[in-house]
Amino acid sequence: MKTLKLLFAGGALILLSAxxxxxxxxxxxxxxxxxxxxxxxxxxxxTKAGLAVYTKNCASCHGKAGLGDGVKARALKTFPGDFAKADYQGQTDGDHFYKTKTGRGEMPKYEGKLTDDDMWNVVNYMRTFKK
Ligand code: HEC
Known part of the structure; x- marks a missing residue:
């Protein structure tokens, strides 16, 4: 009985840390x-305009090819995502635009820093990362 209880507590701890x-x-x-x-x-x-915006503002975290491996990525607590993958490329342009505009946590908010057109340009550019 005691072992069972211990096992249960251990399992709960593993679940919690996961x-x-x-x-x-x-x-x-x-x-x-x-x-x-x-x-x-x-x-x-x-695409050309988006590349310029991306190189200047995004590549430091997201990486040159959008793999989430920019020079600043190692210092982040949150993985910035892999833009080549289906869970990114399967989202709508509006999803990408919204996330760029509003940010969250370690992802900066670009409203007021980039024009809406430049945010759409970078959204278009990030489509080129699709594998
Ligand atoms: C300081 C590092 C940093 C910079 C600079 C940065 N991002 Fe991010 N980005 C992140 C992080 C971290 C996340 C994950 C946030 C989360 O899920 O809470 C993220 C998430 C995203 C997402 C959502 C990805 C998904 O899979 O849903 C998009 C879109 C995005 N960033 C676009 C951009 C664009 C466009 C730029 C430049 C204009 C940019 N980011 C600049 C750190 C950064």
């Missing part, structure tokens, strides 16, 4: 952003 180091919480995007129409047409001009 939940503390788990993946980041789901990031809820309001419906009006989720379905928002991208204001900037995809194409060479936007």
């Amino acid at each position: 939940s503390l180091t788990a993946q980041p919480k789901p990031w809820v995007v309001p419906a009006n952003f989720k379905t928002m129409k991208n204001a900037v047409a995809k194409g060479d001009a936007s």
